[in-house]
Amino acid sequence: MPWTALAHPPDTLPILVLALAIEAAAGYPDALYRAVGHPVTWIGRLIDALDRRLNRGSATRRKMAGIASLLILTVVVGGVALALSALAGLAGPFIGPILIGVACASLPAQRSLDEHVARVAAGLRRDGVSGGRTEVAMIVGRDPESLDEAGICRAAIESLSENFSDGIVAPAVWIGIGGLVGGALYKAINTADSMIGHRTPRHEAFGWASARVDDLVNLPASRLSAGLIIAAAACHRGASASGAWRAVRRDAGHHRSPNAGWPEAAMAGALGLRLAGPRVYGTVRVEDAWMGDGRVEAGAADVERALALYRTACGLLLALAVLAAAALLSGR
Template sequence: MLLGGGFLFVVALAIALDAIFGEPDWVWRRVPHPVVWFGAWIERFETRFNQPKTQSAQSGRLLGLLSLVFLVAAGGALSWVVQSLLLSFGVLGGVVLALLSSTLLAQKSLYLHVKAVEDPLACDDILAARKAVSMIVGRDPEKLDGAGVARASIESLAENFSDGIVAPIFWLALLGLPGLVIYKIINTADSMIGHKTERYLHFGWAAARLDDGVNLVPARLTMGLLLLSPFRSRVAEQEKTIARIWRGIAKDAPRHRSPNAGWPEAAMAGRLDIALSGPRYYGTEMVDEPFVNARGRRDVGAAEVDDALRLYRSSCLVQFMIIIAIALVSY
């Protein structure tokens, strides 16, 4: 660890604070969330430098790359100064640093968003379930039945466990607050401009490629956590062995539309013995994606979402214990 084993106690405290307190709305109603700041600066650069109707593809890619490099450099430098200042105050500074870092994690927030889908599904309130799932997925919820809503929420849980929790913690542990801030800038840029639309195809190219790169290792770590964490399904008809689930992951994950998202999705699908991904609507367009764990159950509902949340909680706890263990050994 570049910052030494002692810094991992800061990471562990950040994880604990996020798990307990989550996103304090009363704070963010008064002060913009850091991701809001990142998004505002990305939007400024995109508005100023992205002119797809007059730029060549090469110019668009170059300006998108330079914009992202500037934002990453500025965010990394500022966060390094903040971290250095706080660590100079010893334990108290470490606590404040952990508190700041926790604002860029999403354990409790992700759990609550998926739980908000499970609860109306359990009451057969498809309208409320669709509304809740629309907060965490990009596809058209009006075209989803109850099983589709459940699968969409479980897919989002698996993907966001990687992007919103494991990856930020990985980069925080490896490079400190600068690593965490740089990761969140890249990930936010990808979510805003990393789309293959006419406007963002070239300018957002660098954001999409960099996001793939910084998530390469965390996505596979997430898969490992979901695959190996203690868990027993309450509704699956049979419990697959870890070896059998791994064979399914190795086959299905590389076929996924994303180079990274398929790994946690395939692990989640295998542990729950359900099928995920598959064809879906984005707006009016049907995208024919292959299923992950295609032989798994497709008629799923609130019980499977509950299973997914229990596996998620177990994986979060295992991750926390691993951080503590490495900190104790390294300190």
């Protein structure tokens, strides 16, 4: 397999397969995190430094500073990823891609997302609503004290659905397109959106560019995520692939996010639930459309059903990567 620092399909697809397999099996080891941190934490420090240094002045100045910050971020992160890819290439056409696959395994978050959402169901079963609130606070931004059991479960399932798209499928898409460079650039943009892409007095102007670019780079993954959830529903007794398809067609476009509605609607329709809708973040009430037309009441069993669909969808994503790699490599 010929190898360059700027790898592209089909060379990047075996790397993607390796990265997804490693991350699903091992996640990101705690010992490694304690020793050196994580790429997201490194990226986050740079974003925080740019925010503190450049986010000041009028709204127009803040918007321009936000654009400049995003450019700086992508140049730095892309440059580091390109340098690492080039160094790995020195190890040869066999070892080099393996090293890059190991590095790319830090970008998706299949295992950690599974663990965090599973803790919500476990907390509810162990300690009731108080336990569920403690665990769901780790994965959502809304006020956990405002949530009853059904609200906790819907929040966990919504987080699972949305993060399946932007935390797993989207990194996979961009690794498949551009290897470590593509995956790292996506992660930088997505982390910037999560940190500064909010409609708050401080960040509405400064985070405007990050939020808009994040919407753009997540478009293909959100649609693919919905398709994978629909396919996963077809593999599970008690889940409805047709219900998921109907919910996506009817509801996804009405979500306040151009991307989150796709996996959320698919999950809602598959499980016979209603997700999203009006909710509270901090002290701010957000009015949003409902995804799905099923039950509003949800319990720990529904979180576990959602996790089962999620795991199957992750398996289907890996299978899709394997098939794409095999098809493209056989045609060389």
